[in-house]
Amino acid sequence: MSEGAAGAVLDTTALLHWPLDRLRGGVCCASQLDELERLSPARRMLVEAADLDWMNPSPAQLEAAKAAAAATGDLPRLSTVDLEVLALALGLKRVLVTDDYRLQNVAMHAGLEARSLATRGARERWSWIWRCTGCGKEHNVSTNVERKRDGPGPECDVCGSPTVMKRARR
Ligand SMILES: [Zn+2]
Numbered sequence: 001m002s003e004g005a006a007g008a009v010l011d012t013t014a015l016l017h018w019p020l021d022r023l024r025g026g027v028c029c030a031s032q033l034d035e036l037e038r039l040s041p042a043r044r045m046l047v048e049a050a051d052l053d054w055m056n057p058s059p060a061q062l063e064a065a066k067a068a069a070a071a072t073g074d075l076p077r078l079s080t081v082d083l084e085v086l087a088l089a090l091g092l093k094r095v096l097v098t099d100d101y102r103l104q105n106v107a108m109h110a111g112l113e114a115r116s117l118a119t120r121g122a123r124e125r126w127s128w129i130w131r132c133t134g135c136g137k138e139h140n141v142s143t144n145v146e147r148k149r150d151g152p153g154p155e156c157d158v159c160g161s162p163t164v165m166k167r168a169r170r
Contacts (some may be wrong), residue, residue: 009089011098027053029084061091073128073141074102127168134161
């Protein structure tokens with residue numbers, strides 16, 4: 001619980017809330033600095049000066065992250081920064097520190113350790129599908145899906161009705 005960040009990939013909530021000395025040695029995406037700037041410019045200045053590894057995921061790492069997130073069905077609800085953080089963790093095979101349950105879910109499905117900010121340990125894993133509101137057909141999430149926080153999914157390929165995100169029955 002008091003473990004620091006050394007070598008782990010940290011999401012932006014960790015950058016906001018962890019003490020600076022605990023962040024030492026963590027790995028982050030350069031794009032998280034912009035996100036931090038929007039949330040707290042003062043914190044950004046502190047974090048920028050902290051001893052962190054700033055990296056950018058490669059296109060191949062991003063594609064792998066998209067594929068992993070499509071496989072669990074979480075992809076449509078991930079932001080661009082979320083995907084980049086995930087891509088670094090997957091690409092470097094590092095512990096991922098995040099309170100975002102979607103990121104935790106994808107990371108654990110992909111065999112990584114996902115750690116929340118305050119507590120340790122994995123939780124239950126699940127998968128998501130799009131279910132048609134008309135005919136009930138279930139569609140898997142594809143890697144080229146539009147990503148947004150909420151709202152309906154792609155139209156059903158059978159009846160054209162909107163789909164909604166549901167937990168898959170396994
Ligand atoms: Zn349908």
